[in-house]
Amino acid sequence: MPRTPQTSLLIKALKRSLKAHGITYVQVAAALDLSEASVKRLFSEESFSLQRLEQVCALVDLSLTELARSVEDGIDEIRELDPAQEQALSEEPRLLLVFYLLLNGYTVDDIIREYQIEELESIKILAQLDRMGLIELQPGNRVRLLTSRFLTWRDDGPIRRFFDERVREEFFESRFDQPAETLKFISGMLSRPSLRLMERKLSLLAQEFNELARLDSTLPLSERHGCSVMLAQRVWAFSMFSRYARAGDKKA
Template structure:
């Protein structure tokens, strides 16, 4: 897919994520709905018009280009061990960084975590010292990392929190709205395993892409924290394995 088509596709996804129609967008940029439909169909965006549409969606052109670029799993950013140590050493530091990755500004983080100005500044200074953010005047923050982090499999963050996260996440009936648990076990060929792995990787990319897209949504009321766990490995239930050995 060409870069222009990727940008148009991302703008369409952004409209859908915000629950906006072409008519809503047309009203915001003072064009007719027919004109908006024609612009999207023909992909005839001037820079001025693209900037106007991005502004109506609460994003900059730079953010649109960054989000629309393909982000394969291997290009997700891995932090240094020292950076992970800085995050793992203090829950509030990790929580602050997590909220920044999800598009929160300083004021929203303070409200979410119940921080006073001094504590918020201390946490942001720590993240700045770890080269995770660039802290500007009036507590303005710019991320120095991707908003998609690949935590080290044997790194400080996973060592500190992985078992707790797994336990808490799976401690649910998975019967409510927006909850899903589906476990299966089967004997598969190598070719089938490869197909499933590729599909899981694609789903992980979709999750990351949508998270990056939704980071620009303006209000907390439009989003909720969601967890997605993907796992597959060669495995035999111990009860069944014991029966096979006895037989």
């Protein structure tokens, strides 16, 4: 396959997919019956044949069409809304719901079928999202997103305040003891360099979650489940412990 800008985008998308699925160059080499060095050279030189590209895609259950779509989804996307857009979403629950569902690959028919939103109301909501510049409403009530599916909400914005007031407490109203649920609280004492390293690792984990969501977006809704992951880190001392510390030495 000739090396072109589009080829580079495909290879980068494929590398992200392999990383998200935990597939190593050693495993790719075994699947292609090549040495690890040869596989690394294929990726660095972006010199895949279509057959080999399909073989690697198969390792993550991805077709070439789906790979190309993942590239298209990542080009020229709005990744952060302006304050007015966030404010409008936070003030109207149904507007926020429909936008959230569209971000997760729902069609208008899916929304009407699964939620208490009738067709006429859905059209009004879609028209409002169109006026806000978040979607392009097309003939037949088809929708083209004008934003990334994986938005970054403003740290001091309306959606973050909505999260703090409504979502966070409800999320933790669980024992996290059901299938596919987990809660791990870890506490210790780290140096500043280690804290920065942990921050980078959490950021990478968030990227991997988004990549898996991007890949799974091609699956039927019946095979996907709403899931939230909360990642947090702070320099902090539990008040019950810190009240016993001597003045100026509250590190526990």
